[in-house]
Amino acid sequence: MASLYLHIPFCKKACHYCSFYFTLSPVKKDAYISAIIHEIEERAGELSHQNITSIYLGGGTPTILTSTDLEKIMRSILDNYSISSQAEISIESNPENLTLDYIKSLRGFSFNRLSIGVQSFADADLEVMNRNHTTQQALKAIENAHKLFDNISIDLIFGLPYSGMQQWKNNLKQAIELDVKHISTYNLTIEEKTALARKVGRNELPIESDDTLNEMYLYTIEELENAGFIHYEISNFGKENYWSQHNIGYWMQTPYLGFGPSAHSYLGEERRWNVSNLKLYIEGLAQQNEYWKQEHLSLENRYNEYIMTRLRTIFGIHIDEIRTTFGENFEIQFLDQVRNFENQNLIIRDDKTFKLTNSGKILADAIASDLMC
Numbered sequence: 001m002a003s004l005y006l007h008i009p010f011c012k013k014a015c016h017y018c019s020f021y022f023t024l025s026p027v028k029k030d031a032y033i034s035a036i037i038h039e040i041e042e043r044a045g046e047l048s049h050q051n052i053t054s055i056y057l058g059g060g061t062p063t064i065l066t067s068t069d070l071e072k073i074m075r076s077i078l079d080n081y082s083i084s085s086q087a088e089i090s091i092e093s094n095p096e097n098l099t100l101d102y103i104k105s106l107r108g109f110s111f112n113r114l115s116i117g118v119q120s121f122a123d124a125d126l127e128v129m130n131r132n133h134t135t136q137q138a139l140k141a142i143e144n145a146h147k148l149f150d151n152i153s154i155d156l157i158f159g160l161p162y163s164g165m166q167q168w169k170n171n172l173k174q175a176i177e178l179d180v181k182h183i184s185t186y187n188l189t190i191e192e193k194t195a196l197a198r199k200v201g202r203n204e205l206p207i208e209s210d211d212t213l214n215e216m217y218l219y220t221i222e223e224l225e226n227a228g229f230i231h232y233e234i235s236n237f238g239k240e241n242y243w244s245q246h247n248i249g250y251w252m253q254t255p256y257l258g259f260g261p262s263a264h265s266y267l268g269e270e271r272r273w274n275v276s277n278l279k280l281y282i283e284g285l286a287q288q289n290e291y292w293k294q295e296h297l298s299l300e301n302r303y304n305e306y307i308m309t310r311l312r313t314i315f316g317i318h319i320d321e322i323r324t325t326f327g328e329n330f331e332i333q334f335l336d337q338v339r340n341f342e343n344q345n346l347i348i349r350d351d352k353t354f355k356l357t358n359s360g361k362i363l364a365d366a367i368a369s370d371l372m373c
């Protein structure tokens with residue numbers, strides 16, 4: 001089992017909160033397509049004999065690519081990797097790109113999961129975020145998607161400036177009514193060097209209090225669980241059989257290759273990340289210069305990653321897995337440290353598995369960092 005991630009670094013408009021690697025200039029798009037195909041071909045040996053069970057095109061805005069671009073990229077993947085017939089093949093999309101014709105072409109290229117960046121169903125929120133779409137376009141995109149895709153996911157962000165609890169409740173209600181199979185709900189993060197961070201820094205935009213954010217989060221869990229979604233990861237809710245296989249792969253430490261600028265790869269004991277610069281990425285591939293950095297993951301690094309990722313999921317931390325993968329010392333240390341969180345009802349033990357309670361989920365990052373070595 002292994003997966004592939006492709007980073008498509010082009011966007012039409014810069015959302016004020018976003019710190020993912022992207023460029024607004026399409027000038028190098030053709031050179032980028034040639035470069036990523038080069039990388040896909042060149043690295044096929046790294047996963048030879050591995051069955052690929054998930055492919056994910058993320059961004060940036062993958063749906064900025066034309067059908068011709070996508071066909072070239074998907075062809076090179078199919079020609080160079082052994083893709084399982086059951087593979088989940090996902091693409092992130094922006095609502096303004098999802099015409100019926102475009103969605104038809106995605107089905108033609110084997111995509112079977114469509115993730116749509118809705119963020120909010122209120123035009124006022126979309127404006128504050130500097131999104132390139134309107135609520136009407138998002139609704140139309142979902143309507144079109146339903147005609148060809150069964151596995152539809154939408155992204156929503158809570159804690160947006162001026163938005164408030166009532167709008168968040170409306171967003172969830174709307175999402176449930178639209179009958180999508182998966183919903184990712186992200187707490188707005190104020191990322192450094194974004195327009196949002198600058199505006200908040202100058203007190204031009206209000207931020208929600210922690211109490212309101214916690215209330216929104218707990219309301220989300222209750223509302224979506226009541227609607228039949230399973231809260232299988234801190235920010236992710238899916239109907240049965242519709243959990244994101246790609247993300248589960250990341251959380252279960254299965255190997256993956258990441259192609260494109262800023263993409264990360266993970267092969268058990270090695271982590272590698274490509275340069276977050278389109279020009280250097282293209283030049284690196286053309287001139288056979290290194291366009292990536294890599295690090296060897298020590299046992300401690302891998303243990304910390306295991307704690308951080310598993311704690312966020314419904315699968316939890318399994319004590320036998322700690323012993324067999326990392327050794328008895330890690331097991332002893334974990335059992336000693338986790339007691340404190342059990343006593344505070346932040347973590348609950350079920351036989352050999354430890355999971356966050358809903359109160360614990362609010363503090364997931366802090367708890368994970370206390371449990372790391």
Ligand SMILES: C[S@@+](CC[C@H](N)C(=O)[O-])C[C@H]1O[C@@H](n2cnc3c(N)ncnc32)[C@H](O)[C@@H]1O
Nearest residue numbers: 017018020059060061092117155186187188189
């Ligand atoms: C990198 S974006 C790519 C998807 C697509 N380009 C879009 O904008 O819809 C993936 C998702 O991350 C979430 N996201 C990005 N930056 C965020 C932030 N600062 N806080 C919360 N969520 C964020 C958004 O919900 C977004 O849909």
Ligand code: SF4
Nearest residue numbers: 011014015018059060
């Ligand atoms: S949120 Fe999506 S569309 Fe907006 S800048 Fe980031 S990657 Fe681009």
